[in-house]
Amino acid sequence: MSSWLDYTINGLIVGNVYALVAVGLALIFGVSRLINFAQGSIYLVGAYIGWVAVVQLHTPLPLTIIVVAVAAAIVGLIIERFGLRPLQNSVRIAPLLATIGISFVLDQLVMLTFSPNPRALPSQLPDVRFQVGGGTIGPLDLLIAGVGLTSALLLFVFLRYSKLGWAVRATAQDRDAAMQMGVDVNRVNQAVFGIAAALGGVSGMLVGMYYNQIDTAMSLQATLKGVVAEVVGGAGNVPGAVIGSLLLGLVESYGVAVFGTSYRNLFAFLLLVVVLVLRPNGLFASARQAPPEPLTGTFIAPSRPVRIPRWALAVAAGGFAVLPLFPVSFYVLQTLINAWLLGMLALSLTLVAGTIGQVSLGHAALLAIGAYSSALLSLTFSVPVGLAIIGGGLMSAALGTALISPSFRLRGHYVSIATLAIGEIVSLVILNWESVTRGPIGISGIPPLSLFGYDLISPTSIYWFSFAVMVVLALLQGRLLTSHLGRSFRAIRDDDIAARAYGLSLNRYKSLAFIFGGFAAGISGGIAAHLYSYINHETFNTQQSILALTVVILGGLGNVVGAIVGSVALVGLPELFRIAAEYRILIYGIVLLLLVRFRPQGLLGTI
Amino acid sequence: MSNIDRRTLVKGSLAALMAGATFSRAAFAQSSEPILLGVSGPLTGPNAQYGTQWKQGFDLALDEITAAGGINGRKLAYQFEDSQSDPRQSVAIAQKFVSDPRIVMELGDFSSPASMAASPIYQRGGLVQFGFTNSHPDFTKGGDFMWSTSVSQADEQPLLAAYAVKRLGLKKLAVLHLNTDWGRTSRDYFVKAAKEYGAEIAVTEGYIAEERDFRSTLVRVRDASPDGLILISYYSDGALIARQARQVGLKQLICAASSVYSPKFIELGGEAVEDVHLGTRYFPEDPRPEVKKFIAGFKAKYGGQEPDAFNAYSYDAMNMAAAVVKIGGTDRRAIRDAFAKVKDVSSVIFGAATFDVESRRVKGAMNAELVVRKGQFALWDGKPT
Structure with missing residues (x-):
């Protein structure tokens, strides 16, 4: 039976780690109804800034945390100002795509600056271990739990009792009404992105210290697990995100206990599907809460699609059909x-x-x-x-x-x-x-x-x-x-x-x-x-799913010709940029961002 | 209207691509041009670290080859195309290399899905695909243009099993392996050999490459009460497991596959990897001249950095490619035939490498039994830890 205690403790420890990301995601979702796919990248940036602070500048831990939080918050503010604010009046799907593009760019920048080799990020806490059950926990476990819980609590208080917090909640409930009441919605968004990014950065650093390892592949995994935890707890619900994370950790740990390690993530995602089906608003959504999504389809706003004459399509198709007859490599x-x-x-x-x-x-x-x-x-x-x-x-x-x-x-x-x-x-x-x-x-x-x-x-x-x-x-x-x-x-x-x-x-x-x-x-x-x-x-793999969605949004949702044009573009561009070697995915991300910025309804428009 | 502009743009760029290809054809056939090898591997994406390690090994080998006068007076060079280890991109790269007459042979890719998806194109196009990290047992079955110097797991795992069971005296083993084609194949060979040597396998656990948290897995391991842990891991996940094993209070001996052999393993694992045993193909104080030359050259070129297993694979691969091109010249078919002719090529991994023509692989990897002592890899002195 003692093993079950250990599985429980381990589940809570790893849930703790997920909570740090989930809280940031929940905050952003609560205000802008946006799944921020760039949250994992901010987490990555935080980890590497932490590395610079600890290994190069030898800062003590409190200072490291402040440096990372401030730097990550600045990154968050930049993302909000230049990546998302210009899109606030466009289709709601555009910011989602923008965060995907931003995460490409951030991940690549980190990889180019620091090389993709994993690095050790030594913990700055004394290495004492406390015996709990069959295993031990260290001061970092406690610090991570402390940061997770404190930030959730602080956010709760901030949202409930401060004036800016009210503004945040008002904006979350009804953006237009909040603006009419004189709330500076942009400032609210800024505050939220800054806080969420600071939290994301600090969590990346702490998790890096926890495993004594940081590498550039950690961003997508962090986002995936964070999203699962956040939605289980109820999207946009900060305390719910913490509980959802702990639950996710427990389910994974018990899954390993019963069926073995290779089934671990299977349980995580099954949990998500079950929760979504049974309680679509998450486990902790209150009945009074406004529906998290609008009832009618503003998610995908119709736009005026570009009309392409039939003869032009026929000519293009004919052109591609006879292409191999020409000396093409x-x-x-x-x-x-x-x-x-x-x-x-x-x-x-x-x-x-x-x-x-x-x-x-x-x-x-x-x-x-x-x-x-x-x-x-x-x-x-x-x-x-x-x-x-x-x-x-x-x-x-x-x-x-x-x-x-x-x-x-x-x-x-x-x-x-x-x-x-x-x-x-x-x-x-x-x-x-x-x-x-x-x-x-x-x-x-x-x-x-x-x-x-x-x-x-x-x-x-x-x-x-x-x-x-x-x-x-x-x-x-x-x-x-x-x-x-x-x-x-x-x-x-x-x-x-x-x-x-x-x-x-x-x-x-x-x-x-x-x-x-x-x-x-x-x-x-x-x-x-x-x-x-x-x-x-x-x-x-998942990257292919994300690529397919990018193609579809780029081409214009529902647009058949757009889907094909988008595919040619997104397969062709990385190949065209081959000359840029390591930089090609960075360029690709930037091009993607520019396309979303200037043509959010897609190249050919939604049909 | 704007749409049509974009369409022309796309077509225009395609035309530019084609023009580029024709131009390169015209530029070929000057003997002062270097002999060009194509490399398909990850420079971005989740496996980018391995691509950068390849480059280090390649560049060192090329420096030495150039210093020694090149290939019959011509320089050897490579063109590295980033595939992100994604099969969609590796097949496009394969066509690019096959249709580029300057490329005489190809090296890579890194992962099995990316490499083996490209194999039919190389086979039909008649360009050698030299996969030096491709341990998948079916890789060289793709055709007679597929050759590999990847150490066969059928060779490596019995050596590791002998180290763990016969030399270290472990009787009841827990095997943790990466749940990839490599990890799974390795596990099967290891388990078979360990059982033959009389050990019992208490538990095997496969984990996915992105996994960071092994505490619950280690509780399973603990409950199976083994007397040793076997890690069929790469260095980053191997270091994570070792750290967490010590944190949850597991004190058993840890014995790891050669793929953890990297200074990063010690950097990332810290004190937790002290006394970890591992079988490797070479070691720092190895008296073999080719190893001394490799390590000294590597440290000199990369500011004192210690080379690791993947550096050694790519260094060996480039030297092998040079040896093959020396015999086969620049004709693609002759190069394929030359793989069967090269004999005893100096190699860090194999000592002297000669291909087995049947399997198109090299047999008889070197073996050294190491242990981590005081934060250094050292030859195991036979003393219990």
Whole structure:
């Protein structure tokens, strides 16, 4: 039994660590209704500033904390002023994309300044250990708990009793009304970003000291776990975020206890999905609380889409179709093949995210399902590759829709978070279900693409094949959008209550959208599997989901041509910037930010 | 209208790319040009640290090769393309290299998904893919253009098992491994060998690469009451596990795979990695001349920094590439055939490396049994810790 005490303590200790990030996220969400994907990057910046202070400047701990907090707060203020404030009157999805771009830029800047090698960040506290249960805890554990709890408490007091705190809460409840009452909303946002960033920076430094290790890959993980903890506790609820974090830590620890280490994150994300389904506002949302998302679809505001004449589209498609007849290097063709494959994924996502308003952050899971199904069908059951790919598409449509269906009742950001979790769950199931997926070893020797008995091996034939498949899917989707079905989808996106009043069954239409979208994504995954010949659980990862969403927002939500243009741009740009070597992802992030800044409704506009 | 402008922009840049490719074709065939190797690896993204380590090893080897007169009077050089270890980018890089006639062979990629996704392109394009960190057992099965100097885990893990079981006398083991293709393959070979030597496997735990917190895992380990911990880890996660094992009060011997061999392991692990045992392919006081030259050269070039396992892999890989190009010249097919012909290439990892033509891998890695003493890697003196 003593082991259970140890598991409990360990769960609380790691929950403690998650809480530091979650509190900052909750604060920002509470005021600006924004999941700040850059919070993990501020955490990273804080860790490295802490390293400079401790290792280079030899500052004592209290001074280190102040230096890190001030520096991180400045970074937060800069992000708010130049990254987010210009977007405050644009579509609500634009700031989300901006934070993703900002996190690219910050992570790359840290990596370029400090090199990607991990560094030791020595703790400045005396190394005494207290025996608790079977293990020990040290002063850093207590300090982290202290910082987490104190900051949650201070924030609580600040929000409840100070004038600026009232302003923050008023802004959170109703921005326009607050402005009418004379609240300086910009100042409130500044204050919130400054506080959240200071907290994020200090937490990065403390966690770095805790593990005596900092590296540039720590940012995405911190964001993921922080988001989970925050949403479990009730998005925007600061004390809830602390409790959600501790709960997350406990669930992970007990998960390890019962099923083993490789199931750890599976439990974290299952917890999230269960909480979202049972209590969509989080465990600690009060009944009186205003709904965290608006009831009607201001999340994705319609804009005037750019009209492209049919002949221009036909000419462009014809141009790309005959491209291989010209002396084009295979590298260019391969890059475009990647763009077409990403294009199919983007078509899928633009349908579910743009047309029906379910912004998915776990779309790579659909690729993975399609890829594994197609690979296994062709390898184990010797199904011809062409049929296997279609089988992968069908499997992805069926399984994807089934997995996502519990989250149909969610709205806005919550859909994104639920799909993020479902994406992670699929990847972890692939890792652990070894009898079918071969676990981490992956599937090798997947037969190459072939059609009617002819192998498609040359880049030219693969190019034509993938381009043709994408064009067919795009035409089908274009047809769908102009039909009665497409109008119903958009009606649900724009106002689901009104849509229901007109007798539209929301779940039925959402399922239809996911079935069509899942099929397109599954086909893309299937083709990729046969193109790569080897896949494992890492082939289709979270970064791909984020990339797909970026493509879709960049192209214009719901916009079929936009999804394809976006794919060509986001596959092409990093390749064009190859000349810049280590700097290319930095440039890519900056270009992305500029695009969001000047064209928040996407290149071609929302349809 | 603005949309059409952007479209032309994209097309224009594609045209520029094509023009670039044709131009490079024209510029080829001057013998004063260096012989160019393509490298596909991570310079950004989550595995960026390994790409930077590769570069250090490559650059040191190239300095030595140039100082020795190059390859028949021509310089050897490499073009490093960042793949982020992402299969989408590694396949594009593969086509880039295959269609660039200056590239005579390719080195990399780092992770199995990125490397093996690109293999069909290299195989069909007839360009050697020399994967020097690719331990996945199926990597060289991708075709006769796939060659690897990665130490086969079928070779390495029995050595580690012998160290832990026969020499250190451990009887009941807990195995913690990275849950990747490498970690999983290694675990299976280790467990098989350890059982053959008569040890019992109390528990095995696989963890994902991003994991930071191992305290609950270590409670599981404690409850299985092993007399030794085996870490099939890289240096950063290995250091984390060692620290947390000591923090939760586990005092068992720790024995780790050679991939933790890095000064960073000691920097990150601090006192917790004291007395950790590890099998490696070389060690600082190694009397072998090629190791002395490597370590001295590395320290001189990088301001006293100690080289680690990944530096050694890439240093060896570049030397191997030079040896192969010396025999095979600049013809891609001849280079493939030259891999079967090179004999006893001086190597930090293998001593003298010769490919086994059947498996297209090198067998017989060197073995040294080290222990961390006073914050230094030292040869184990046989004394119990």
